[in-house]
Amino acid sequence: MQFPLLFVYPHADSWLTRQQELGLAPNTLSAYARALLDYFAFCHARQLDAVTVTVEHIATYLHDLATRPVTRAGMPVRYGLANATKHQRLVALRLYYDYLVEQGVRETTPLTRGLYAVGRHAGVGKRGLLPHYHALPWIPTDAQWGAVLTAARQESIRTRFMLALAYDAGLRRGELCALRTEDVDPTHRLLTLRAETTKSRRARVVPYSEPTSLLYAAYLQRRRELSRARGALFLSESRRNQAQPLTQWTWSKVVHALAQRAGVPHFTTHTTRHLCLTDLARAGWELHEIATFAGHRSLETTLAYIHLSGRDLAAKLAQGMDSLHAWRVRTMQDLLL
Template sequence: MARLTKLPWILGEQQWLDLLAVARDEPVRNRVMLALAYDAALRREELCSLRTDDLDPAHRTLRIRAETTKTRRERVVPYSVATGVLMSDYLTHRATISRARGPLFLSESRRNYGQPLTLWTWSKVIRRVALAADLPRFSTHTTRHLCLTDLARMGWELHAIASFAGHRSTESTLTYIHLSGRDLAEKLNQGMQQIHSREAVASGAAASGEPWQYYDLGHGWCTYTFFEQCQHRMACARCDFCTPKESSKGQLLEAKDNLRKMLANIPLTDDERAAVDDGQTALDKLLERLADIPTPAGPTPSQIGAPATLLQVIDLTTRTRSCRSGEPC
């Protein structure tokens, strides 16, 4: 039988506001716990196990002890200014219950007054708030899902989110990247560029044989469709696929700095990396090795007879972009 894999449920913007509206009437302890659960993406046990000495109000951070975590990894996480205000109010209130150091969140029920708040009690609080907000799917773990998804939407790197969440492996973190839709948005953007390029071809923009897709090399354009596979991509031999710019003077003086800006999604060979890191000596070796290797247009650099040019690769661009005055398109 096929196994179904579903993404965690998270709230929409209005649902979150509805929940906060209900939580506003809760005691200060419950409000600060809900705020911390979101700010620091805390699991239920991590939240309920916090102690007074885990708190650093001066820097607005929490120490999540290894023994309270699912992965047995200690971490330090921040919380917001607004949560800091709530925390100050709660600490003042807590002093009326107990001044002893120890568990941060205490029960205020008649039966367990002053005792550490249990996981079950916190679950009941969240269940009551969720039903009052008409959000029956909301649980103690939903705030964690929402926080990590928001971090992914904000562009946090995968490993940074994993470290913040206390994940042992980034495989768990990928769930939130997918849930945020960030990876799909990037792929959509890349795909739309290709679609627009193909539309330029279909509309007849390339009917005269002019290129419809090219890489901006700084000193010119490479119109070779499979640029990423070209062995001369970092040492351009000025083959027939290369269209020079009139504004190329002075570009070569910045060649080494330009190379460091090469697109990260084009993996470099060891020789190419050496050309970036080690300068002219390594570049000369790269040019010597490529001297008799055919360019995409056919002839080798030796046959062309033109000096190779160290490149800056800026981006994959399309013919639909407007051209500057005096520059070929």
């Protein structure tokens, strides 16, 4: 467990161990652990017993999540965590308190389920404990993407190859960093994503482009200088961890630094996936084809990624209006007969 501090808190260690034994994805397990650490810090600062808190204390914690200052290098201070992050924290706490009830530590959970009236009358304007917001994924403009590529030219061959591959195959950060040498088929330019490395726990095979294939060949030469053993495709080049598998956290740091140099602070390890799937939609791919390519279980998930920018919508509107105008002009010719 990479969060040893949790072992001093009531039943957190046993709950996380159970989640791990049940096969929870490593990324999700880490997110739940971070959620508990944040919550326990909140309780400690207010001298609250995490075992005996009430729903009022939970409401105070949610208010804290919604109002605390959030800083990120290169970006102005904003207040409140992202809606998805708050829901993730809430899920972790709900599961944790369900576990305490199951173990007989508490009689009931302070995180009640159901809908809450937000209007003047019960039954009107109801929502959950936290509202759900569905924001569109951010994608860079052509100029911003060009700035990122320009900055990437100064990076190592490993970083350039990873960036290209992440876009080509629409990979999540975890899928990219978990790739092994045997997962790449250079002859047919295909990647095999093993079920245990994907979020949906479903294997899939995806293609990559010829330019990325050339980067792959160049990277292999560099990789052989670090290690000739089969195994993790991407290896660390640092002195401390040389030739060890590259971690997701290291890749996040690399991309963050790249985004800062490019002057595009919103660019993250997930941006390439958003951009790839949106480009496939622009290219005319069917929704179910994009879902298969992305490894989504439901089309609703795919719809959250596939969106057209205002510029795209404006172009479609102009095209549609031109067609409509031409049709209407033709119908008016009948008046001349």
